[in-house]
Amino acid sequence: MTGNRKDEHVALATAQHSPEQPPAPSQFDEVRFLHHALAGTDRAHVSLRTGFAGVEWPVPLYINAMTGGSERTGEINRDLAIAARETGLPIATGSLSPYLKDPSTAGTFTPVRREHPDGFVMANLNANATPDQARRAIDLVEADALQIHLNTVQETVMPEGDRSFGHWPAAIEAIAAAVEVPVIVKEVGFGLSGRTVERLASLGVRAADVAGRGGTNFARIENGRRARPDYGYLDDWGLSTPAALLDARGHGLPLLASGGVRHPLDAARALALGAHAVGASGGFLTVLLDGGVAALVRHITDWLDQLTALMTMLGAHRPAELADCDVLVTGSLRAFCHDRGIDLGTAKGDPA
Template identity: 65%
Template sequence: MIAERKDDHVRLAVEHQRGHSGRNQFDEVTFVHHALAGIDRSNVSLATTFAGIAWQAPLYINAMTGGSVNTGLINRDLAIAARETGVAIASGSVSAYLKDPSCADTFRVLREQNPHGFVLANVNATASVENARRAVDLLEADALQIHVNTAQETVMPEGDRSFSSWVPQIEKIVAAVDVPVIVKEVGNGLSHETVLLLQELGVRVADVGGRGGTDFARIENGRRELADYAFMDGWGQSTAACLLDAQGVGIPVLASGGVRNPLDVARALALGASGVGVSGGFLRTLLDGGVPALIAQISTWLDQLAALQTMLGARTPADLTRCDLLIHGQLRDFCADRGVDTWRLARRSSGLDGPTTRREANDD
């Protein structure tokens, strides 16, 4: 039954990608163009470092799948693409393996095909400490993702309905494993308050996993006989909104959810992300064109990201946080309601950003 559900997720996720309108709130973030800001391409680096983690590029293949024969083949191909392009890769939830060790190879292939790469194992927030360690050991993982997905679980016919244990369990796992822990949402976003709570729990990095890409609540509704949770479509905050909301937090954040092209990667980095993850778009490329097509796509994205950094005058991905940004539309309304200072975001290159771009609640 688990294998069937994993295959359903892949099928429905690809259908969702192909039927997506293509627009999201990254379109409401634009760079201020400074015509003489450019630098030499030879001086640009894509390397990023955060929370003691060093990646040669700020792009990664985010958590997708595993647990069935078909998804094992997908993981093999994703791992080859990660190996050939040098980007990090995360497994899908290893819950299937924890319940049925016979499917270990569908996850283990990520390490076998990418022996020297940066690999993240993935568990849910109800995993025991022992199972979290098993997940890390299975992949010889460099980091552990814990995914949180209350909206997905709520709509999933067989989903969890008890969430009160998640916070203390995350804290226990963080204290018990020997690798950095990254907590990620699966498509509904992490609020400023949630990221601060994760910091208190000892979590090293937060992946905001916002709305705008694959909608797992919608996917789970597609698995329901009556599809009676359609009102949950679009639940949560967009990735761009989450990154703006996270201004001033004390731990690094990663961005995933609705990343469609290298410009979105640059936007996310400029909004404060240390790295940017892609799932659905890469999966569609892989299934449509195979491993060569995915390798070509990732390589092109990295080259184009370096080109954008060159034009914007950002020697490193982190330097994009000094670029001036304009926030438009509903995203600007979100910033006004959440106390994010868009005026300073638009003037960062002049050194007017100060220590934070988030207004305190009692500011005028």
């Protein structure tokens, strides 16, 4: 049952990223760099290295959690890990919950570490896990960090989903205290608010991935799996990634950004709004399934090359220096900031 569901998720997720799908409006387009014609630096002086919460990454881009639990998704994890190895990207496994329920699925996750032996690997679990289960998940893939995903919206729409969420804060706190690697909490595409990030900081979490609306929509995926798709009104639920970043700045945790990152300019925009690194999943998966590992390696290499070019043009020698660039926030995102009392005049500085 779990394997079938994971295969369904892959098919429905890639359908959302199909070239035939019309591009959805994005609040990333309401974040514009103010052009300064003499701001540029020398490309030789630009480094993509980034760090947060004691973690150092060679690049500010990572392959975010996607899948695992079936033979097909095991092949996908292997190919994603090869692409991560060839480009130096950190990578997260999909949720290891299938492994905890059925240890025979371990081989659908272990290729991530096998194919990326020296890279940064994040294990992924939901907030129902116990500390012992978290340790087992970390050990399986020799993880350098643990992602805990929050997905109340997905579970609510999922026909067989969980219906009890009140214990999640205590569970997260127990896991964070029990494991020896940093714990990163992420959403699955509906955004983390500043209030949520502040609560996570009090639970011992080391970083937060705001994972906002705009990428793979799990409300739509789960609604498509229902006998009667009656949750369509949740298609636009949640915070966009730029809105979540602006809302969560200054609430006690380093921020990562994923959700609706379409190209290197969106990555640069997220870094300018305070993210230390930027994750992608659905778009990368579509490239992989359409063209294979070589196509994904070329795609990621192009992203890294273009991000370096943008930083050179903007005069940012490190990803963190993009937060010192002048940006203009317009349209509905500016209205959101007004309604939330976010002072855009003080948007620069330490995002934690």
